[in-house]
Amino acid sequence: MxxxxxxxxxxxxxxxxxxxxxxxxxxxxxxxxxxxxxxxxxxxxxxxxxxxxxxxxxxxxxxxxxxxxxxxxxxxxxxxxxxxxxxxxxxxxxxxxxxxxxxxxxxxxxxxxxxxxxxxxxxxxxxxxxxxxxxxxxxxxxxxxxxxxxxxxxxxxxxxxxxxxxxxxxxxxxxxxxxxxxxxxxxxxxxxxxxxxxxxxxxxxxxxxxxxxxxxRGVRHAYARLAGSGWSCDAHHLTAPEPAGSQIRRAMTDALDEAGATTGTVGCVVPHGTGTRLNDVVESQALGAVFGDHAAHLPVYSLKALIGHTAGAAGALGALAAALMLDHGTVPPNAPLGPEQDPHCPVNLPQGPSQPLTGRHILVNAFAFGGNNVSLVLEGSAA
Amino acid sequence: MRADTLVVTGIGVVSPWGNDPAKLDLRTPADADEDWFDVVSELGPRGYKYVPPGCRYLIAATRRALRDAGDAVTRIPEPRRGMAVGTENGIAGLIDAMDETVTTAGADRLSPATAPYFSVNTLAGRVAMEHGIKGWNLTLTSPRAAGLQALQAGSRAYAAGRCDLLLAGSTEAALPSHHSGHSASDAGAAVLVLEPRAAAAARGAALHGTCATATFFLAPLLASGTPAPDALRTTAEALARVTPARHRNIHPPVRLIAEPSPVATRLLSQLRTLGLRTDFLPAGSGTLLPVLHIAHGLTAPGPPHIVATASPDGTCALTAVHPQPPTDPTLETR
Amino acid sequence: MTPHHTAIDIEELRATIAETLELDPEEVTDDARFVEDLGADSLLALEMQVVLEEDYGVHLTEDDLRRTTTLRAAHALLVARTTQGGTVS
Structure with a gap:
């Protein structure tokens, strides 16, 4: 491809x-x-x-x-x-x-x-x-x-x-x-x-x-490759996510498949994670289902904690964060949550110093009203 | 990429010109404000109180299109169904009314059950819920061109393997009465059902024809001023993309649907320079009218023709419409 | 509907709630639960709150809303609020 x-x-x-x-x-x-x-x-x-x-x-x-x-x-x-x-x-x-x-x-x-x-x-x-x-x-x-x-x-x-x-x-x-x-x-x-x-x-x-x-045209530098996308629609409710998260899981796995990525090659996830009560739980569970044993250690970078929910720009800014992480080989620290992380959202949100990115792929999620879901997979351009 | 062509097997329309796509007299003016849409007879006695007009029209047109297409949708698993909808003013009246409430009584007086519809993609999202369209759902909003772009984006998603059944179309609702574009408002919806030719043949579906769309851009600043040498090539290339090589000598007639603007003037002159007989028809405020012309054009056998549109902001799109069956046997796509 | 009730007519309230939930008044029995039995989602529950506040000139809290699960409960709540001299809009 x-x-x-x-x-x-x-x-x-x-x-x-x-x-x-x-x-x-x-x-x-x-x-x-x-x-x-x-x-x-x-x-x-x-x-x-x-x-x-x-x-x-x-x-x-x-x-x-x-x-x-x-x-x-x-x-x-x-x-x-x-x-x-x-x-x-x-x-x-x-x-x-x-x-x-x-x-x-x-x-x-x-x-x-x-x-x-x-x-x-x-x-x-x-x-x-x-x-x-x-x-x-x-x-x-x-x-x-x-x-x-x-x-x-x-x-x-x-x-x-x-x-x-x-x-x-x-x-x-x-x-x-x-x-x-x-x-x-x-x-x-x-x-x-x-x-x-x-x-x-x-x-x-x-x-x-x-x-x-x-x-x-003699380009010397690429941040990353946009290696795959997965599209889906909950067709469940105008505002609430489908509780089982079956369609957001499919968006993620389709994007990983299209990119030729496996759960083991993914070094970070930029989630949709908006701070809305049910959405964050459903996405956390879906990440657990998609990444299995890998999920507990997979760094999740919560961009919205820093810049808010930028709505129609959120997927693009999330992709930019992912491209920069791949380009620098670094996962920046999450905004501190400490012991206040919701136990129903068992995602790994590294805080403290930046850490090296391991894995050549990053998954970016963008979900919306109307149950409209898209996941992107970016790949390091050196890979 | 998949090479099989999509064919149109279902057409659904609700509009001030009536709901029969074969009988749309689109050259006469129609009043978007007329009480032309009967919610209860189109949709049912309940369940639509909080649903804004732009969504009601889309629900109704989709049901009509799927009825026309027979059992197309039920044969396809939910995750393989996709839908692309163009709309520019589908919620403009709703936003205006909500804004009046917010700036006077305050947000607490908004209707919570209507609140989700502030987001324009909920129109198609609601339709997805009704028909289990879980593959994907796209809402495009480029002025004038979004209906044609929905056909294009949907067909591209099919080509990229993202669905096996496509619903594509446009919905619009009247602009608020104090808006300058109100009297020319588009209102209503048109939806096409598209599926691979082989799948349609396998289930013995009646075909309406095919359509292929290209978009391009004529910058408004250059449109009437200094010559832009590449612009003619841009338009010619767009035409070539929607016209198979063996049809190049046919010079299909063009219906350009646009409001007068420097962009429309330039496109009109380009199409004529390229040897195409081009009719210029006034656009409504919205993305629907070009799609209604396509829907109507697909209902009767006839020669291939092109429906084009140009927004004053520079966005241009054209769709080559091939009604089924072709009148000229040399057009048979084999 | 006038906002100056002191006695709340349960039939009027039934009609209001039925209209809000797009149901026939007969379906809104005294003890039918709005969410479980009548299919109201959280946005429709909020919608009902807005309608009742406007029609009866009261202010309802989120706690009120949670407790207002049936017509009977809604009626009792409105009677209590309006006889307490709840704000009249």
Whole structure:
């Protein structure tokens, strides 16, 4: 199967702008508290968010976050304008430019379409090859990357620009408040006292290409390969996970199979783990079922404890964390949970100093409302 | 990658033009606001109180498509069923109403049972629950083009081995009445059932035809200004991707469904430059109208034709529609 | 429906709950359990809380919600709240 290389990356989140800033923060694991949204219309009990620095401009906020990440990824990969022209854009976002399509507080302001993030990226990089906006909620970024890999494997494209972006949405946060799914303190996946999630803003965008294409243009560095994806749908409930986790298990095993990975070659998992009570238990049990004896020792890196739940960007930011771990050969420390880890979530969350990555694969999960699940497997490019 | 072509074996439509895909008079205007959809007769007496219109339409169109396809879905194990849906404004009215509640009375006054639908992918997620679609579920939202992109993404997922049965289509609901695009709102849903030709033949299914989709991008900044030398090649390549080599000399007619914009103007002129007879039809606000044209085009035998769309933001897509049976025996795909 | 009850009409309450759960009033018997017998999920339970708060002008806590498992329990709770002079919206 055609290998898909990750040769460029860009990111923005509450950790700041840029991939180097993100890796530095991952290794330092600072405690970052969410803040009340800077929105006078946010009439809700817990208007909490991890804001990301959006560049100034008149575009919607999700577009501006995506543009920041995309520009970095293009420069990082060294793509020329003629290469960009042939690169389709696939961008995941749950709510798109929510600041545009939600009712403007200023009634006279026009309400332009919300899901123009992929098109804005295509315009900015000069792509002629297409723009697809994927909106599978909190799995959107993961699906966007999986679709990008399929575009390459089916021979439709040699190089793709893909990722995820999510900005504050008043309605989304209000609905999470109404459903009792926001934690008043922080995003605390696998914590005994977790009471819901906390959203974060962010974007991660990648340049993906065939090994041939990379060789022809003299690429010297690839972070990792996007080696496989597994897709599934619970078809169970709009918001609650299927308790047995049969479909998330299938997404994981399909992704491992497609990547040619075995449970023994996986050195880390970046889980979906949002801090929602039932979801974290179901995912922990599914990891136990997929990895068997290996599960107790398999490091799990809980990115959302650091940056919040970045929804449509979460799968892409999770994939970026995985790519950086493979590139550095290091698993950064988890945000400290200590003895407060939920015994019903028996996953291995290494805390303390960074540790070396053992195993050449990393599994990344992104699950969503509607029971939409996607798992990605990344492989070290040196492997 | 799998080479077997997908064939359309089921079509389901609910729309202001009626629910019979063969009888859609899509060139006359239709009012999205008319009380054209009867929940009780389409869906049943209960269970849909909290389900927003964009989801009701999709449920109804999917049921109709699956009825049309006979026993297609029950033959396929749940994990091998996939669904891709395009929607731009499927929840726009709901979001607007929720936002009014949040910014005035506050989030505590939101309807909890409706709250999940703030997330646009729950429209297709709800349909997946009804039909055990456990393979995967994709929601695409690119303005205007997402319905065609759902066909494309779904077909690609099939080619990559991710399903053995595909449902693909579009759903839209009327924009809020204070929205500038309200009067041109798309409303309704169209769903196609697609399966491998061999599987359809094996179960003796009636075929409606085939469709193949390509997407491309014409940057709006270049669209009307300085010439972009590659843009014509981009469009020509997209056409080539959906037209088998042996059909290249046929020059199928094109229906371009778009609102006037520099992107649409450029695409229209490109298609004509490439020798294709192209009709320009006004788009609604949404992703549905191009899919309705495909659904309608598949209901009657006729020559291959192309349905194209262009969003003012630059996203373009075109779908080559081959109704079954072909009128010209040289078109037989053997 | 007026929010100024002091006596709670159980038939009115039955109709309200039936409408919220999309059931016929006859199905909402006095002791049918909303979740186990009538198929309400956690979001519908929350929905019922919002509807009762609006219709009867009371504030219900999560504890109230947990205890309100049947029409009879809901009626008793609302009677207690409205006669205690619970907030009238």
């Amino acid at each position: 055609t290998p898909v290389l990750i040769t460029g990356a860009g990111a923005v989140s509450c950790l700041g702008v840029g991939v180097p800033a993100m890796w530095k923060a991952l290794c330092a694991a600072p405690e970052i508290r969410p803040r009340p949204a800077a929105d006078p219309g946010a009439r809700m009990r817990l208007p909490l968010i991890h804001p990301a620095p959006a560049e100034p401009g008149t575009d919607g906020r999700a577009t501006r976050l995506a543009l920041t990440a995309a520009r970095e990824a293009i420069v990082d990969a060294g793509l020329t304008s003629s290469e960009c022209a042939r690169a389709p854009v696939v961008l995941g976002t749950g709510g798109g430019n929510a600041d545009h399509w939600e009712r403007p507080l200023a009634a006279a302001r026009p309400a332009p379409p919300g899901f123009t993030v992929a098109a804005a990226l295509a315009t900015a990089i000069g792509s002629g090859a297409g723009a697809t906006c994927v909106s599978n909620a909190c799995a959107a970024g993961g699906f966007a990357l999986a679709i990008a890999a399929d575009l390459i494997r089916t021979g439709e494209a040699e190089v793709v620009v893909a990722g995820g972006a999510e900005a504050y949405s008043r309605v989304a946060l209000a609905c999470f408040n109404r459903m009792g799914a926001v934690d008043a303190r922080a995003c605390r996946p696998f914590h005994r006292d977790r009471a819901g999630t906390v959203f974060g803003e962010g974007a991660a965008v990648f340049v993906l290409e065939t090994a041939d294409h990379a060789r022809r």
